[in-house]
Amino acid sequence: MSIIVAAVMQPVGKLQSRRGACLQMLLVCLLPLLWLQPATSSVAADAKAWRQTGPRLQISYSDLTNGSAVVWEGGVNGSYQALLLGEDHGWLLVGGKDHIYLLNPDSVDLPTRTIYWPAAQENVERCKLAGKSLERDCANFVRLLQPFNKTHVYACGTGAFHPQCTYVHLGYNSEEPLFVLSGSDESGRGKCPFSPREPFAVFLTDGELYAGTSVDFMGANAAIFRTSVMGSSQHYIRTEAYDHNWLNEPDFVSSFSIPDTHSPDDDKIYFFFKEKAVEAEQWDRRVYSRVARVCKNDLGGKRSLINRWTTFLKARLVCSVPGPSGVDTHFDELQDIFVLETKDPQNPTIYGVFSTSSSIFHGSAVCVYSMASIRAAFNGPFAHKEGPDYRWVEYKGRVPYPRPGAVRVQSHMNFYCHFMKEFCSCWLDACMVYTYDAFLSFFFIITKVRY
Amino acid sequence: MSIIVAAVMQPVGKLQSRRGACLQMLLVCLLPLLWLQPATSSVAADAKAWRQTGPRLQISYSDLTNGSAVVWEGGVNGSYQALLLGEDHGWLLVGGKDHIYLLNPDSVDLPTRTIYWPAAQENVERCKLAGKSLERDCANFVRLLQPFNKTHVYACGTGAFHPQCTYVHLGYNSEEPLFVLSGSDESGRGKCPFSPREPFAVFLTDGELYAGTSVDFMGANAAIFRTSVMGSSQHYIRTEAYDHNWLNEPDFVSSFSIPDTHSPDDDKIYFFFKEKAVEAEQWDRRVYSRVARVCKNDLGGKRSLINRWTTFLKARLVCSVPGPSGVDTHFDELQDIFVLETKDPQNPTIYGVFSTSSSIFHGSAVCVYSMASIRAAFNGPFAHKEGPDYRWVEYKGRVPYPRPGAVRVQSHMNFYCHFMKEFCSCWLDACMVYTYDAFLSFFFIITKVRY
Numbered sequence: 089m090s091i092i093v094a095a096v097m098q099p100v101g102k103l104q105s106r107r108g109a110c111l112q113m114l115l116v117c118l119l120p121l122l123w124l125q126p127a128t129s130s131v132a133a134d135a136k137a138w139r140q141t142g143p144r145l146q147i148s149y150s151d152l153t154n155g156s157a158v159v160w161e162g163g164v165n166g167s168y169q170a171l172l173l174g175e176d177h178g179w180l181l182v183g184g185k186d187h188i189y190l191l192n193p194d195s196v197d198l199p200t201r202t203i204y205w206p207a208a209q210e211n212v213e214r215c216k217l218a219g220k221s222l223e224r225d226c227a228n229f230v231r232l233l234q235p236f237n238k239t240h241v242y243a244c245g246t247g248a249f250h251p252q253c254t255y256v257h258l259g260y261n262s263e264e265p266l267f268v269l270s271g272s273d274e275s276g277r278g279k280c281p282f283s284p285r286e287p288f289a290v291f292l293t294d295g296e297l298y299a300g301t302s303v304d305f306m307g308a309n310a311a312i313f314r315t316s317v318m319g320s321s322q323h324y325i326r327t328e329a330y331d332h333n334w335l336n337e338p339d340f341v342s343s344f345s346i347p348d349t350h351s352p353d354d355d356k357i358y359f360f361f362k363e364k365a366v367e368a369e370q371w372d373r374r375v376y377s378r379v380a381r382v383c384k385n386d387l388g389g390k391r392s393l394i395n396r397w398t399t400f401l402k403a404r405l406v407c408s409v410p411g412p413s414g415v416d417t418h419f420d421e422l423q424d425i426f427v428l429e430t431k432d433p434q435n436p437t438i439y440g441v442f443s444t445s446s447s448i449f450h451g452s453a454v455c456v457y458s459m460a461s462i463r464a465a466f467n468g469p470f471a472h473k474e475g476p477d478y479r480w481v482e483y484k485g486r487v488p489y490p491r492p493g494a495v496r497v498q499s500h501m502n503f504y505c506h507f508m509k510e511f512c513s514c515w516l517d518a519c520m521v522y523t524y525d526a527f528l529s530f531f532f533i534i535t536k537v538r539y
Numbered sequence: 540m541s542i543i544v545a546a547v548m549q550p551v552g553k554l555q556s557r558r559g560a561c562l563q564m565l566l567v568c569l570l571p572l573l574w575l576q577p578a579t580s581s582v583a584a585d586a587k588a589w590r591q592t593g594p595r596l597q598i599s600y601s602d603l604t605n606g607s608a609v610v611w612e613g614g615v616n617g618s619y620q621a622l623l624l625g626e627d628h629g630w631l632l633v634g635g636k637d638h639i640y641l642l643n644p645d646s647v648d649l650p651t652r653t654i655y656w657p658a659a660q661e662n663v664e665r666c667k668l669a670g671k672s673l674e675r676d677c678a679n680f681v682r683l684l685q686p687f688n689k690t691h692v693y694a695c696g697t698g699a700f701h702p703q704c705t706y707v708h709l710g711y712n713s714e715e716p717l718f719v720l721s722g723s724d725e726s727g728r729g730k731c732p733f734s735p736r737e738p739f740a741v742f743l744t745d746g747e748l749y750a751g752t753s754v755d756f757m758g759a760n761a762a763i764f765r766t767s768v769m770g771s772s773q774h775y776i777r778t779e780a781y782d783h784n785w786l787n788e789p790d791f792v793s794s795f796s797i798p799d800t801h802s803p804d805d806d807k808i809y810f811f812f813k814e815k816a817v818e819a820e821q822w823d824r825r826v827y828s829r830v831a832r833v834c835k836n837d838l839g840g841k842r843s844l845i846n847r848w849t850t851f852l853k854a855r856l857v858c859s860v861p862g863p864s865g866v867d868t869h870f871d872e873l874q875d876i877f878v879l880e881t882k883d884p885q886n887p888t889i890y891g892v893f894s895t896s897s898s899i900f901h902g903s904a905v906c907v908y909s910m911a912s913i914r915a916a917f918n919g920p921f922a923h924k925e926g927p928d929y930r931w932v933e934y935k936g937r938v939p940y941p942r943p944g945a946v947r948v949q950s951h952m953n954f955y956c957h958f959m960k961e962f963c964s965c966w967l968d969a970c971m972v973y974t975y976d977a978f979l980s981f982f983f984i985i986t987k988v989r990y
Contacts, residue, residue, distance in 0.1 A: 369818065369930075373865040411898035414824040447862035449900035479820075479930035 162200035163189060165227075167284065172233035172241060174258075179265055181241060181256070183230025185284075188243060188256060190267045201267050203256070205230065207248035208273075215248040218305065225249060229284035232276075234292035240270060242292055242317055244280035249305055251276025253317070277303050278313035278324055289340035289359055292317065298357045298382070300340030310338050312359055312380060312400070325388040325397055334400070338363040338378075342425040345384065346459065347434050355384040358462075360405070360425045360440070367471070367480045375445050377405040377422035379462055381493065401493035403465040407442040407455035419453040420445045435459045466493060613651035614640060616678075618735065623684035623692060625709070630716055632692060632707070634681025636735075639694060639707060641718045652718050654707070656681065658699035659724075666699040669756065676700060680735035683727075685743035691721060693743055693768055695731035700756055702727025704768070728754050729764035729775055740791035740810055743768065749808045749833070751791030761789050763810055763831065763851070776839040776848055785851070789814040789829075793876040796835065797910065798885050806835040809913075811856070811876045811891070818922070818931045826896050828856040828873035832917055852943070854916040858893040858906035870904040871896045886910045918942075 153159065163184050170183030173193060180193040190201040207215075207228040215226035225248070232244035232253070239260060244253040253276040259266030281288045281301045288301040295318040302310040311326040312335070327334040340361040348354040359380040368374035383399035408416040419442035426439040438457040444450060470492075472483035604610065614635050621634030624644065631647075633640040641652040658666075658679040666677035676699070683695035683704070690711060695704040703724040710717030732739045732752045739752040746769040753761040762777040763786070778785040791812040799805040810831040819825035834850035859867040870893035877890040889908040895901060921943075923934035 367820065369820075372867070375864070375866060409899055411896065413826070413896070413898075415826060415896040415898075416823070417897040417899040444900075445862065445864070445866040446868040446900075447864075447866075448860055448868040449895075449897075449902065451900065474928060477925060477930060477932050478928050481928050 158196050160191065160196040160200070162191070162196075162202075163187070164202065167227075167229055169229060169231050169284065170233045170243075172235065174235075177258070177265065179258070181233050183233050183243065183245070185227050185229050188230055188233070190265060203267065203269060205243075205245065205254070205269060207245070207250065207252065211248040211250040214250070218249070220249060225284065227284075228252065231284070231288070232280050232290055234290065234297070236292065236295075236317065239266075242297070244276040246280065246282060246284050247273075247276060249282045251280040251282060253279055278311075278315050278326065279317075281307065283307055287339045287341065289343040289361065291343040291345055291357060293345050293357075293384075298343055298345075298359075300338065300343060300359050300361060310335055310340075312382065312397070314382070314386075323388075323395075325386060325395055327400060328396060332364070332366055335361075336364040336366050341422050342427075344425075344427050346427075346436065348463075349434070353385050356381050357384055360422060362420070362422045367473075375420050377407070377420060377440070377442065378402045379405050379465075381466055383493075399493050401466050403462070405440060405442075405455075405457070407440060407453055409453070419443060419451065419455070423452070438462065467491075609647050611642065611647040611651070613642070613647075613653075614638070615653065618678075618680055620680060620682050620735070621684045621694075623686065625686075628709070628716065629714075630709070632684050634684050634694065634696070636678050636680050639681055639684070641709075641716065654718065654720060656694075656696065656705070656720060658696070658701065658703065662699040662701040665701070669700070671700060676735065678735075679703065682735070682739070683731050683741055685741065685748070687743065687746075687768065690717075693748070695727040697731065697733060697735050698724075698727060700733045702731040702733060704730055729762075729766050729777065730768075732758065734758055738790045738792065740794040740812065742794040742796055742808060744796050744808075744835075749794055749796075749810075751789065751794060751810050751812060761786055761791075763833065763848070765833070765837075774839075774846075776837060776846055778851055779847060783815070783817055786812075787815040787817050792873050793878075795876075795878050797878075797887065799914075800885070804836050807832050808835055811873060813871070813873045818924075826871050828858065828871060828891070828893060829853045830856050830913055830916075850943075852917050854913070856891060856906075856908070858891060858904055860904070870894060870902065870906070874903070889913065 163182070164187050165185035167185035168182050170181075172181040174180070178192065178194070180191040180196075182189040182191060186204060186206045188203045188205055190203075192198050205228055206212075207226070212222070212226045216222055220226050225246075228245035228247050230243060230245040232242070233256075234242045236242040236255060239258055241256040241258060242253065243256050244251060252273040254273050255270040257266050257268050257270035278301065279290070279297050279299050282303075282305055286302060286307050288299065290297060290299040290301070292298075295316060297313075297315050297317050299313045299315070300310070301313065302308065303313075309329050311329060314325045316323060338361045340359065343357060343359045345355055345357050348356055359382075360378070361380070362375050362377045365374045365376040368376075380400065380402035382397050386397055386399045388394065389396045389398045405422060407419040409419075410416050421443045422440055423443050424441040426441075428437045428439060430436055436459060438459070440455050440457065441452060442455060443452045470483040470487065471480045472485075473480050614633070615638050616636035618636035619633050621632075623632040625631070629643065629645070631642040631644040633642060637655060637657045639654045639656055641654075643649050656679055657663075658677070663673070663677045667673055671677050676697075679696035679698050681694060681696040683693070684707075685693045687693040687706060690709055692707040692709060693704065694707050695702060704727040705724050706721040708717050708719050708721035729752065730741070730748050730750050733754075733756055737753060737758050739750065741748060741750040741752070743749075746767060748764075748766050748768050750764045750766070751761070752764070753759065754764075760780050762780060765776045767774060789812045791810065794808060794810045796806055796808050799807055810833075811829070812831070813826050813828045816825045816827040819827075831851065831853035833848050837848055837850045839845065840847045840849045856873060858870040860870075861867050872894045873891055874894050875892040877892075879888045879890060881887055887910060889910070891906050891908065892903060893906060894903045921934040921938065922931045923936075924931050
């Protein structure tokens with residue numbers, strides 16, 4: 089549990105995680121207990137007690153209220169799905185249904201300041217006409233709270249299946265934040281999902297928002313987008329639409345910016361997600377976990393590649409336990425990612441929480457990856473599939489220099505287009521690299537089985 | 540447990556099963572309890588007791604000895620791996636280490652008659668020189684006891700890694716069977732494995748022995764053989780050696796003869812086994828269960844197909860539970876087969892006990908197949924792989940008439956060879972048919988997990 093909370097509660101900074109799955113009240117409740125309250129003797133005793141009987145897999149409501157946890161009940165409509173902790177400023181923003189709340193994380197029982205931010209009435213009506221539920225769908229579920237600058241936070245909500253974004257102005261005085269919406273709403277397409285339940289991942293840096301989300305009512309057109317949140321620029325870059333070699337029904341989990349070298353020009357944005365595996369047998373549906381990468385300095389392609397990434401690569405994240413007979417047990421479905429910063433900002437350690445895909449055997453595992461192993465996968469051979477009746481194999485053909493996915497493409501554009509379209513379907517059409525190097529070490533397993 | 544015992548204890552008749560895995564004393568002990576003793580009130584009460592607390596997964600030695608089970612302790616060297624019940628004649632043959640025992644199944648405490656049948660001394664010496672254990676390997680472990688005719692049983696043993704076979708003469712008097720070895724030993728290659736621990740499957744009918752076994756010291760050259768046990772004929776038919784599309788490190792489980800029509804000329808021999816899956820991804824070792832079929836009237840091929848089956852086909856036995864997200868949980872490893880006879884001899888019901896391949900999640904399931912579904916798989920499209928970088932897909936080319944695998948090949952031999960070598964690698968090289976039709980219904984699951 090602490091890993092999930094930790095991933096959600098990263099303070100405003102370089103590595104910022106946003107959990108795609110719905111975050112329930114529990115996390116808000118656990119926050120003081122796990123992170124902000126000083127450890128008391130009773131907490132220590134409790135912790136010792138459950139350590140003795142095995143890992144703690146659940147916490148009851150009575151355990152929670154009888155302990156030293158502080159329960160915040162100041163919300164209006166629930167559906168809390170976005171949290172942003174301004175550790176330096178001493179505030180905690182909570183995004184809920186039609187509301188954004190400002191809390192003091194040290195004293196959540198102080199009066200909560202609230203901004204009412206509903207969806208436009210015409211969008212609510214359209215949402216209802218489309219057969220959606222007024223209660224569960226047709227409201228503005230605030231799903232994105234990302235630090236924009238020292239005074240503003242960028243916020244997006246589902247806007248009754250018509251995503252909307254705006255800025256929250258918190259002012260310069262951290263003792264008494266301003267807490268008002270700033271400016272009018274803008275479109276949230278490509279930034280925030282339409283549905284309050286669709287998993288998504290987002291990262292805002294240098295005025296550009298990197299988001300893994302869908303851009304349609306049905307949630308079928310999912311992509312990794314980059315959109316500008318500064319000024320009125322409509323320029324965007326995205327993965328190809330409806331091409332299952334780029335993304336195949338992805339469920340996004342997290343995204344991060346991780347520098348490659350000391351030069352900010354080499355920064356890469358990483359997306360962690362799971363998706364339907366294109367490389368599995370045709371009669372055997374499987375879900376695989378992935379890490380995808382784009383260069384921050386990608387300008388997008390030209391000609392037929394206009395508004396498309398030229399540096400997109402993805403690799404499978406393997407989390408498995410080898411068996412004595414050579415048959416591995418796979419934990420295929422990524423549930424959460426935690427990036428642990430180290431002294432070297434280019435080499436944080438990546439912790440992934442995975443679960444099994446089976447409806448019979450329910451197990452979880454934590455796998456740990458070094459950035460070296462992830463980079464080795466991206467620098468390794470490309471995967472390649474010659475045609476529909478072929479299987480995915482290592483690409484043995486000529487790879488252009490500079491290597492696709494390593495740097496943005498400018499002067500070699502014609503050559504790259506040629507490579508992508510004629511020689512190396514593995515790159516543009518498949519965007520996949522071999523991944524046997526990506527697995528570093530197996531950490532621990534939690535198993536549960538349905539009898 | 541009763542399924543395993545039932546499979547082993549089929550009376551002498553058309554459907555005869557032989558379990559490949561080692562059968563321990565337990566089965567001999569359970570025999571009277573489960574099959575031959577009339578149910579007493581204490582047995583019924585015991586049965587009721589464990590039904591109330593869930594399925595019985597194990598039986599302790601004290602449960603066994605305190606119950607109504609009869610323990611037979613008349614053996615000399617243990618290692619009981621072959622059983623043959625002559626139900627009509629009132630005898631039970633047990634094959635052990637260097638010995639064959641004759642028991643009265645109604646009174647196993649009566650004096651046991653014993654035949655000493657060791658391996659030849661020079662073979663024991665060679666076995667020891669090859670580094671094998673005198674205790675565990677270099678003896679004649681009797682592994683095959685098959686009814687040959689009304690007076691004789693065909694017996695094979697490992698012969699200290701030099702398989703040997705002979706006949707047991709039981710005479711005409713069922714009240715007082717003769718019980719002597721008849722004739723000299725003959726080679727057991729292609730009939731019985733070299734190792735006392737290698738799983739194998741065998742079925743003897745009309746003087747011909749169908750065996751799934753290896754024919755080398757290392758157990759690497761495994762095949763499905765047909766050899767004659769009458770006279771001195773050395774003629775045999777087998778699957779191609781060291782060709783992983785025919786068989787890929789198989790573990791044989793059972794074999795049966797099942798008629799296709801009223802004409803004995805259409806009889807087919809079925810082999811059930813598991814093997815390393817050639818169609819799995821190259822980085823993901825998997826084991827699949829199979830059913831293979833040959834025609835009883837197969838005469839073997841000509842030219843390059845001399846001594847090779849011309850009617851061999853195999854299909855995957857799928858035993859899986861569908862998941863809500865479309866990801867199935869597979870029970871890939873066949874452990875045992877029980878063929879339940881029905882009124883229609885052409886359509887027995889096939890029960891398979893399967894387990895998971897995982898070293899973490901240990902689960903078992905029973906899947907039930909109708910002969911109609913198995914025949915539908917064999918009559919369905921062929922699987923086909925064009926070359927090394929291709930995947931297995933449905934073969935869309937022209938299939939010769941009569942269909943390969945349906946009847947023996949005689950007059951169309953040239954055409955067949957042409958088809959096999961040039962057009963349809965799916966048949967001879969791969970011998971595999973699509974299998975999505977083979978799964979009939981899911982029966983029940985037993986799960987166990989390693990914490």
